[in-house]
Every structure is written in structure tokens, then in C-alpha cells.
Amino acid sequence: xxxxxxxxxxxxxxxxxxxxxxxxxxxxxxxxxxxxxxxxxxxxxxxxxxxxxxxxxxxxxxxxxxxxxxxxxxxxxxxxxxxxxxxxxxxxxxxxxxxxxxxxxxxxxxxxxxxxxxxxxxxxxxxxxxxxxxxxxxxxxxxxxxxxxxxxxxxxxxxxxxxxxxxxxxxxxxxxxxxxxxxxxxxxxxxxxxxxxxxxxxxxxx
Amino acid sequence: xxxxxxxxxxxxxxxxxxxxxxxxxxxxxxxxxxxxxxxxxxxxxxxxxxxxxxxxxxxxxxxxxxxxxxxxxxxxxxxxxxxxxxxxxxxxxxxxxxxxxxxxxxxxxxxxxxxxxxxxxxxxxxxxxxxxxxxxxxxxxxxxxxxxxxxxxxxxxxxxxxxxxxxxxxxxxxxxxxxxxxxxxxxxxxxxxxxxxxxxxxxxxxxxxxx
Numbered sequence: 001x002x003x004x005x006x007x008x009x010x011x012x013x014x015x016x017x018x019x020x021x022x023x024x025x026x027x028x029x030x031x032x033x034x035x036x037x038x039x040x041x042x043x044x045x046x047x048x049x050x051x052x053x054x055x056x057x058x059x060x061x062x063x064x065x066x067x068x069x070x071x072x073x074x075x076x077x078x079x080x081x082x083x084x085x086x087x088x089x090x091x092x093x094x095x096x097x098x099x100x101x102x103x104x105x106x107x108x109x110x111x112x113x114x115x116x117x118x119x120x121x122x123x124x125x126x127x128x129x130x131x132x133x134x135x136x137x138x139x140x141x142x143x144x145x146x147x148x149x150x151x152x153x154x155x156x157x158x159x160x161x162x163x164x165x166x167x168x169x170x171x172x173x174x175x176x177x178x179x180x181x182x183x184x185x186x187x188x189x190x191x192x193x194x195x196x197x198x199x200x201x202x203x204x205x206x
Numbered sequence: 207x208x209x210x211x212x213x214x215x216x217x218x219x220x221x222x223x224x225x226x227x228x229x230x231x232x233x234x235x236x237x238x239x240x241x242x243x244x245x246x247x248x249x250x251x252x253x254x255x256x257x258x259x260x261x262x263x264x265x266x267x268x269x270x271x272x273x274x275x276x277x278x279x280x281x282x283x284x285x286x287x288x289x290x291x292x293x294x295x296x297x298x299x300x301x302x303x304x305x306x307x308x309x310x311x312x313x314x315x316x317x318x319x320x321x322x323x324x325x326x327x328x329x330x331x332x333x334x335x336x337x338x339x340x341x342x343x344x345x346x347x348x349x350x351x352x353x354x355x356x357x358x359x360x361x362x363x364x365x366x367x368x369x370x371x372x373x374x375x376x377x378x379x380x381x382x383x384x385x386x387x388x389x390x391x392x393x394x395x396x397x398x399x400x401x402x403x404x405x406x407x408x409x410x411x412x413x414x415x416x417x
Binding site for chain 1: 221224238246
């Protein structure tokens with residue numbers, strides 16, 4: 001049996017070597033949808049970090065009691081509950097952002113990262129490493145989203161967090177506001193990253 | 207057999223626990239969510255009726271202004287908001303919701319007319335799914351301000367109440383600037399706002415005047 005990874009290793013995997021968006025290409029739908037404004041991205045990130053971390057922790061705590069056959073059902077229930085809590089909280093305290101994010105908060109339920117971490121890690125590991133794994137993976141996701149948003153908002157709206165950063169005569173690139181803009185940005189990011197930091201044998205230059 | 211029974215009981219208990227937590231959160235926040243929605247609507251109604259409210263006015267202060275200056279009534283099962291002047295008696299205008307299909311999805315808005323329904327006091331679009339930066343610019347002030355003071359008349363033949371023309375080419379009072387780069391949205395807005403205004407003038411105005 002391989003040695004279980006240390007906490008530091010778990011953390012680095014989520015942030016970098018196993019980064020959900022860049023390496024595993026998970027959670028792309030929300031990546032494309034919410035990254036045209038930094039503030040929306042930030043709220044989405046917070047929602048996802050809460051959901052992934054809490055779901056991983058809960059699944060791990062219950063791992064010894066949950067019957068194998070119904071574990072998916074239990075996971076879905078746990079994830080959905082946390083997502084609804086996030087959705088209600090945003091609606092109550094950040095109504096404007098709630099409207100801008102639209103259905104995407106509710107769709108965290110279907111974000112592959114959440115269930116992916118529950119299945120791949122939390123159900124076989126103790127609570128503390130699971131908590132860390134969830135935290136690292138969701139922060140890894142958040143950092144990528146923020147990177148994309150930092151590129152998209154200035155080019156698409158000429159602003160950063162709503163403050164004008166581009167010179168007066170700048171014509172906003174409408175394509176950056178729409179989903180294709182995110183698609184190009186993400187594609188280029190993954191390309192650069194994989195070219196400079198090859199990971200699997202196939203990616204290494206021969 | 208025992209194992210299966212355990213699964214059922216386990217799932218039942220888990221569901222009970224989690225739905226209780228979610229319900230508790232919901233109940234706890236319900237009031238706040240409803241207030242948010244009400245405040246948003248009130249702000250829009252005051253805006254189209256041209257009753258000045260500062261951007262920074264607190265929700266409570268806004269609620270007080272609204273209570274003093276606006277009365278919600280129903281005309282033929284449709285909501286109508288009557289705006290009053292500072293004295294609380296003189297009517298300054300009537301606001302009512304409008305809606306129609308946009309380029310990507312439905313657009314909802316609010317429009318207000320003066321006490322004689324001769325001109326538009328103000329218009330606002332508050333829910334839509336138009337492209338950000340393009341069609342979504344119909345919510346911006348430069349676009350909605352053009353409607354203020356626009357003369358109203360029921361549509362006769364193909365003479366519409368207003369037309370949206372490419373930016374800067376409008377000559378007559380009823381030729382307003384469309385949103386550049388959002389022809390689809392502009393056409394949709396021209397169609398449904400004309401239709402809704404005409405509907406109000408023809409079918410509802412009679413009942414409104416009678417009181």
C-alpha cells in the first residue's frame with residue numbers, strides 16, 4: 001500500500017499538480033460563465049470553497065457508517081444541502097450579485113469538483129486530510145477563475161472590480177464578456193501551463 | 207435483509223437532518239430576501255415616476271418615501287402604481303410593469319406616464335438576459351433617459367409611438383438611439399414596448415381615468 005500523502009502534499013496537489021481546472025479540466029461550465037466580472041468570480045469562489053470543503057468534511061465524517069450502495073445518494077444530499085444554504089445566504093445578503101450569478105450558484109451541485117473530491121478522496125480518508133483536500137482543490141479552482149477574470153474584466157469592460165483601469169479611448173472587447181472569451185483565455189492558459197510544466201509522459205517534449 | 211433496512215433508515219435519518227438544517231436557514235433568511243425584492247421594486251417604481259431618491263438612500267428611508275408617494279392599486283387585475291406629489295394628493299403619474307421577449311430571453315421593465323397619459327415620465331428595464339456590454343445596455347441611463355417626455359398616442363396603422371434608429375441618425379422626436387451592436391435587442395425592445403404602451407392606452411387607460 002502506498003504511503004498516504006502528507007498534508008502539505010495534499011495541499012500542493014489541489015493548488016497546482018492536480019489543479020481541478022488546469023489539470024483535471026473539471027468545473028469548466030462555471031469557469032466560462034462567471035469570470036467576466038471579478039466581484040462575481042469572488043462570490044462564486046467563496047461559495048464553491050464552502051461547499052467543497054464542508055461536503056468533503058461531512059462525507060469523510062460519515063464514511064464509516066454510510067453503506068457503500070447508497071453513498072452517491074448520501075453525497076448528493078449533503079452537497080445539495082450546502083449549496084442551497086450558500087444560495088439562500090447570497091440571496092439574502094448580496095441580492096445584486098445573486099442576480100448576476102443567476103442559476104450558477106445552484107449549479108454548484110453539478111460542479112464535478114465537489115462530487116469528484118467526495119468520491120476520490122473524502123470517502124476513503126479521515127476528516128482532517130479530507131477537509132484540507134477540499135480546501136486546496138477549491139482554492140486551486142478559485143485561483144484559476146480569478147486569473148481568468150483578471151484578464152477578462154479589463155479587456156471586456158475596461159474595469160477591475162468596477163474601477164476603470166483602461167485609458168479613456170479604449171474600446172472594450174465584447175468577445176471577452178461572452179463565454180467564447182473565457183474559452184479562449186482558459187485554452188491559452190492551459191496551453192502555456194502544460195508547455196512549461198509538462199506533467200504526464202505524453203506531454204514531455206521528446 | 208438487515209443491511210438493506212439499515213440503508214433505508216440511514217438515508218431517512220440523513221435526509222431528515224439535512225432538510226431540517228436547510229429549512230432552518232431558509233426560515234431565518236426569508237424575511238430578508240423578501241425585503242430585498244420589495245426594495246428593488248420600490249426603487250424602480252420611484253425612479254420611473256421621476257420621484258428623486260438618492261443612490262445611497264437606505265432601505266428604510268426608501269420605504270418611507272415610497273409609502274408616502276406611491277399607492278399600488280389594481281386595474282383589471284393588473285398592478286398599477288399611482289405616484290403622488292410631495293403633498294400626498296396631487297397625482298404625478300402612473301407606473302405599470304411591461305414585459306416581452308428580448309433577443310435571448312424575456313425582458314421585464316417598468317414604465318410611467320404623466321397624469322394625462324400624454325407623455326412618458328420614465329422607463330426602466332430590470333430583468334433580462336441580454337448580452338452584457340451590448341444588449342444589456344438598455345438598462346443604462348443614456349438609453350432610458352431618451353424616453354422621458356416622449357409623446358404618447360395609440361398606434362394607428364403603422365405609425366408607432368417610437369422608433370429605435372442607429373445612434374445619431376434620429377431626426378424626429380419619436381426617433382430614439384438604438385444600442386449599437388445590439389440590433390436584435392433594439393428591435394425586440396421597440397416591438398414590445400410599443401405594443402405594451404398601446405395596450406395600456408387602448409385597454410386600460412379608460413379604467414384608470416375613471417378611478
